[in-house]
Amino acid sequence: xxxxxxxxxxxxxLHVPEPRFRPGDPxxxxxxxxxxxxxxRRPDTAEPARDFTDLSYGLxxxxxxxxxxxxxxxxxxxxxxxxRMLRHMALLRAFDERMFRAQRQGKTSFYMxxxxxxxxxxxxxxxLDYEDMCFPSYRQQGLLIARDWSLVDMMNQxxxxxxxxxxxxxLPIMYSAREAGFFSISGNLTTQYPQAxxxxxxxxxxxxxxxxxxxxxxxxxxxxxxxxxxxxxxxYRAPVIMNVVNNQWAISSFSGFAxxxxxxxxxxxxxxxxxxxxxxxxxxxxxxxxxxWAAERARTNQGPTLIEHFTYRAEGHSTSDDPTxxxxxxxxxAWPLGDPVARLKAHLxxxxxxxxxxxxAQDRELAExxxxxxxxxEKNGILGHGLHQPLDTLFDGVFEEMPWHLREQQAQMMAxxxxxxxxxxxx
Ligand SMILES: Cc1ncc(C[n+]2csc(CCOP(=O)(O)OP(=O)(O)O)c2C)c(N)n1
Ligand SMILES: [Mg+2]
Numbered sequence: 001x002x003x004x005x006x007x008x009x010x011x012x013x014l015h016v017p018e019p020r021f022r023p024g025d026p027x028x029x030x031x032x033x034x035x036x037x038x039x040x041r042r043p044d045t046a047e048p049a050r051d052f053t054d055l056s057y058g059l060x061x062x063x064x065x066x067x068x069x070x071x072x073x074x075x076x077x078x079x080x081x082x083x084r085m086l087r088h089m090a091l092l093r094a095f096d097e098r099m100f101r102a103q104r105q106g107k108t109s110f111y112m113x114x115x116x117x118x119x120x121x122x123x124x125x126x127x128l129d130y131e132d133m134c135f136p137s138y139r140q141q142g143l144l145i146a147r148d149w150s151l152v153d154m155m156n157q158x159x160x161x162x163x164x165x166x167x168x169x170x171l172p173i174m175y176s177a178r179e180a181g182f183f184s185i186s187g188n189l190t191t192q193y194p195q196a197x198x199x200x201x202x203x204x205x206x207x208x209x210x211x212x213x214x215x216x217x218x219x220x221x222x223x224x225x226x227x228x229x230x231x232x233x234x235x236y237r238a239p240v241i242m243n244v245v246n247n248q249w250a251i252s253s254f255s256g257f258a259x260x261x262x263x264x265x266x267x268x269x270x271x272x273x274x275x276x277x278x279x280x281x282x283x284x285x286x287x288x289x290x291x292x293w294a295a296e297r298a299r300t301n302q303g304p305t306l307i308e309h310f311t312y313r314a315e316g317h318s319t320s321d322d323p324t325x326x327x328x329x330x331x332x333x334a335w336p337l338g339d340p341v342a343r344l345k346a347h348l349x350x351x352x353x354x355x356x357x358x359x360x361a362q363d364r365e366l367a368e369x370x371x372x373x374x375x376x377x378e379k380n381g382i383l384g385h386g387l388h389q390p391l392d393t394l395f396d397g398v399f400e401e402m403p404w405h406l407r408e409q410q411a412q413m414m415a416x417x418x419x420x421x422x423x424x425x426x427x
Pocket of ligand 2: 217218219245246247248249250251
């Protein structure tokens with residue numbers, strides 16, 4: 001063994017983060033700092049980022065404990081807009097429930113829910129223009145739902161069936177919908193960050209008026225792509241909204257491994273000189289207001305904004321995950337910022353624009369809507385029954401012109417398939 005070179009100094013050691021609660025532990029989130037709703041100031045969108053770095057460490061909240069909208073960040077939305085947001089959030093939840101069950105029934109191989117995070121995507125979609133370009137991660141299906149995209153089309157993708165616009169080439173839930181301003185989801189975490197910044201830079205370089213918005217999880221901020229995207233966005237003041245969805249878990253790794261023990265994720269903005277906001281991600285009005293503010297900044301050439309949405313992943317990472325193995329089962333219910341759907345519903349009731357009966361009726365209607373869409377999509381087949389795309393399409397849609405070596409491989413594959421004597425199974 002090597003000799004200790006300097007015995008008068010303490011041996012060095014590493015800090016290894018450890019989550020507060022493990023399976024079986026009682027949960028108490030008292031240490032989580034939650035400032036009162038309405039307390040955060042709202043700077044003018046033209047203010048330089050260095051003048052409001054405090055907003056990267058606080059929490060913008062609009063809905064108070066009595067379900068009223070308070071403070072400078074209240075976006076003052078019409079009851080009609082609030083009801084439409086509530087409807088989209090409830091539809092997202094119903095969609096998630098049904099597709100989760102479809103996976104458990106063997107109808108598809110994989111699904112990911114956004115339970116507890118519905119406000120993050122739905123309220124943002126309401127605050128953005130339809131023409132703005134979204135670069136989501138796999139947990140922002142709410143963007144498509146809030147843009148009234150076809151549920152049948154989404155399900156076709158989940159089932160990799162005959163109607164799948166991506167021809168079964170993507171993992172279920174990795175949608176791509178250019179017409180809805182929804183960039184192809186990539187399983188490779190955070191690749192969408194530099195892509196979004198590049199798109200925003202191109203939009204500005206062309207003198208266009210559309211801005212970009214991008215989302216990643218808090219765990220994904222540990223990727224190099226996140227940081228190079230921040231550098232480009234800051235240097236060129238790209239018209240982009242960079243969202244970090246801090247749901248506190250990255251599969252079984254808690255947010256401490258991405259840096260949450262030392263600072264906030266919004267504070268990453270401070271080091272880059274980017275505007276930073278830390279927002280109650282379960283407060284649809286706060287998410288809307290922050291997105292609207294950041295969009296105005298981007299549209300007026302004030303540059304990017306990084307928004308941390310503080311939320312909680314209420315369920316498993318995906319259908320392949322079992323959170324009871326690594327976190328306390330008490331966490332989802334103890335989470336102090338509550339359920340975003342219940343909070344927006346309570347707000348609408350508090351202002352006399354909604355009631356329990358209408359809500360229950362809407363839930364029933366949405367469940368029926370999702371069920372009908374599922375029936376329609378299943379006419380095109382389900383993944384559980386095998387492959388639905390002609391085998392020779394396997395090589396399509398990647399290159400504008402297929403290179404010679406792929407043409408050769410495709411011909412070889414088809415020849416072997418024919419020679420094997422089992423015609424390709426197209427259910
Ligand atoms: C580059 C890369 N590394 C690792 C993975 C495996 N992986 C998939 S999801 C995930 C956790 C991501 O957590 P977070 O960014 O917090 O997003 P969340 O799932 O909480 O929405 C990991 C490690 C991957 N898909 N890509
Ligand atoms: Mg996460």
